[in-house]
Amino acid sequence: MSRNFRKFGIAAALVLLPASMASAQEVPDADETAVLCHGVQSICVSAKIPVARTTQAVQNWMSPDVGAAWAAGYKGKGVTITMVDDFSSSSRFSGNLGIGVQTQRHGEWTREEAGMIAPAATIRSKDFSTGSAVPLAAGRNVLNLSYGMYTTAGYGVDQIGWAPEEASIISYATRGSAVVSKAAGNDAVAVGGVTGGQQDYLDLALIGKSTAIFVGALSTNGTTTNKAQLAWYSDYAGSNALVQSHFLVVGVEGDKTGLYGTSFAAPIISGYAAIIGSKFTKATPVQITNDLLNTARTDTLANYDPSVYGKGEASLSRALAPVAIH
Amino acid sequence: MRERSNIRGGLCSAALQLCAFLCASTANAQEWTTSLVDIHQGSALSDRARGLGNGGYELQSGSWVSFSRWYHASWVDMHVDLLTQITPDTGILWGFGTGEQAEKYRIEPSLKLGFLTQIHPNPNSTLSLSVASIIGGNLTEKPCEADYGDLGTYSVNCRLAAGETAPEETLKYLVNATPERLHLWLNYRVTF
Numbered sequence: 014m015s016r017n018f019r020k021f022g023i024a025a026a027l028v029l030l031p032a033s034m035a036s037a038q039e040v041p042d043a044d045e046t047a048v049l050c051h052g053v054q055s056i057c058v059s060a061k062i063p064v065a066r067t068t069q070a071v072q073n074w075m076s077p078d079v080g081a082a083w084a085a086g087y088k089g090k091g092v093t094i095t096m097v098d099d100f101s102s103s104s105r106f107s108g109n110l111g112i113g114v115q116t117q118r119h120g121e122w123t124r125e126e127a128g129m130i131a132p133a134a135t136i137r138s139k140d141f142s143t144g145s146a147v148p149l150a151a152g153r154n155v156l157n158l159s160y161g162m163y164t165t166a167g168y169g170v171d172q173i174g175w176a177p178e179e180a181s182i183i184s185y186a187t188r189g190s191a192v193v194s195k196a197a198g199n200d201a202v203a204v205g206g207v208t209g210g211q212q213d214y215l216d217l218a219l220i221g222k223s224t225a226i227f228v229g230a231l232s233t234n235g236t237t238t239n240k241a242q243l244a245w246y247s248d249y250a251g252s253n254a255l256v257q258s259h260f261l262v263v264g265v266e267g268d269k270t271g272l273y274g275t276s277f278a279a280p281i282i283s284g285y286a287a288i289i290g291s292k293f294t295k296a297t298p299v300q301i302t303n304d305l306l307n308t309a310r311t312d313t314l315a316n317y318d319p320s321v322y323g324k325g326e327a328s329l330s331r332a333l334a335p336v337a338i339h
Numbered sequence: 340m341r342e343r344s345n346i347r348g349g350l351c352s353a354a355l356q357l358c359a360f361l362c363a364s365t366a367n368a369q370e371w372t373t374s375l376v377d378i379h380q381g382s383a384l385s386d387r388a389r390g391l392g393n394g395g396y397e398l399q400s401g402s403w404v405s406f407s408r409w410y411h412a413s414w415v416d417m418h419v420d421l422l423t424q425i426t427p428d429t430g431i432l433w434g435f436g437t438g439e440q441a442e443k444y445r446i447e448p449s450l451k452l453g454f455l456t457q458i459h460p461n462p463n464s465t466l467s468l469s470v471a472s473i474i475g476g477n478l479t480e481k482p483c484e485a486d487y488g489d490l491g492t493y494s495v496n497c498r499l500a501a502g503e504t505a506p507e508e509t510l511k512y513l514v515n516a517t518p519e520r521l522h523l524w525l526n527y528r529v530t531f
Contacts, residue, residue, distance in 0.1 A: 334501035335485040
């Protein structure tokens with residue numbers, strides 16, 4: 014599924030590069046219960062996502078950390094996660110996030126996953142085929158990018174003519190107005206690295222941005238006794254210190270869900286960010302980002318190396334915990 | 340609060356059987372007699388406070404914080420109950436509790452005041468009534484100061500500082516409890 018999705022990303026980038034054109038598209042078969050933003054003016058229609066709201070159980074694919082942190086609490090209340098993803102294509106695939114086998118679009122899967130991590134968060138769906146700017150909601154915002162923008166390697170980021178969609182996302186990450194959780198990629202190369210003669214320019218554009226987090230995938234959730242390894246397909250942090258300092262990994266237990274890829278790592282971080290934002294209601298996106306990055310664990314990873322794992326495995330419980338208490 | 344009554348001389352012989360430390364002293368010229376009815380440590384609030392010490396969590400660094408260090412009292416609330424006999428069938432119940440405290444809670448000292456009376460419906464039976472009220476003895480949990488680094492320092496409920504609840508919201512869950520304010524006993528005893 015990730016390969017199909019990446020193809021879409023390539024196609025989108027090829028259209029965008031020459032002319033920065035973005036056309037409005039209807040979402041023909043979108044979930045009527047979702048929050049949808051589409052069209053050049055980014056009109057958002059709000060509604061609830063019933064599956065995500067009613068499923069508050071800790072699933073076996075989640076980190077034990079999530080269960081430990083799920084005391085009676087807010088679980089993302091007051092935070093909006095905008096899923097920029099595919100909500101309109103005919104491509105669907107099957108999986109099971111613990112509530113039965115479903116066949117859905119890529120965006121519907123990532124949206125459901127984020128909603129299960131942060132059940133009280135408001136989840137918006139922004140179809141990425143529109144190319145229109147991503148609007149922010151009132152309050153705290155998290156953007157989930159489980160896609161890449163690939164084209165021929167060798168361009169400078171400043172040569173790219175971004176569509177309003179990506180331009181707005183990059184702007185938010187630069188200004189620190191939203192936490193941006195970006196799937197690292199599934200080519201087993203360093204973030205922004207060349208694969209098949211192409212590069213993910215969205216990765217490159219987000220490097221060094223204050224609220225951008227690149228999210229790689231572990232094959233399991235790590236513990237101190239069962240340390241996790243990077244999933245075979247996952248992009249890694251690489252030697253760039255700016256990437257290493259904004260790179261996190263989380264378990265993507267595809268053997269339990271049938272869903273593989275860093276596409277399913279990014280929503281976990283989006284959910285974590287929402288939960289942190291719901292606890293610290295005055296926190297800025299920069300503070301939430303730094304909290305996640307600074308509390309990542311390295312003792313749950315096999316042969317921890319910052320060029321592979323960046324800051325380490327995200328730990329929700331530690332991100333919520335005090336530095337000191339007396 | 341546990342309480343037992345009562346006194347020698349037929350006033351309430353059941354209490355005599357329960358009282359491990361009975362003593363008597365002449366109180367004044369009217370020969371009121373004061374007896375130690377009960378002495379014990381602990382109470383429902385003591386148990387509740389001790390229960391707050393179960394559990395713990397990791398700080399951001401991974402170091403473990405056990406609640407027991409905050410909720411362990413070196414002295415457990417001691418209650419002394421006495422009864423001063425006024426007439427052969429009436430007496431005043433009184434006593435006090437020392438209270439207890441640990442780093443993050445306090446049980447105030449308490450006073451007990453009440454009376455006991457009895458009648459004899461027939462030579463073989465006794466109907467006794469006692470009423471006692473407790474003054475003070477409240478359990479109050481204290482907050483902690485939690486440092487969340489860049490996210491700020493907050494006054495929090497020590498036990499909920501690492502959960503998902505907003506720091507300021509955790510203060511709603513500080514324990515503030517009062518002991519049972521009024522104790523009423525009605526006892527009917529038949530001897531055969």
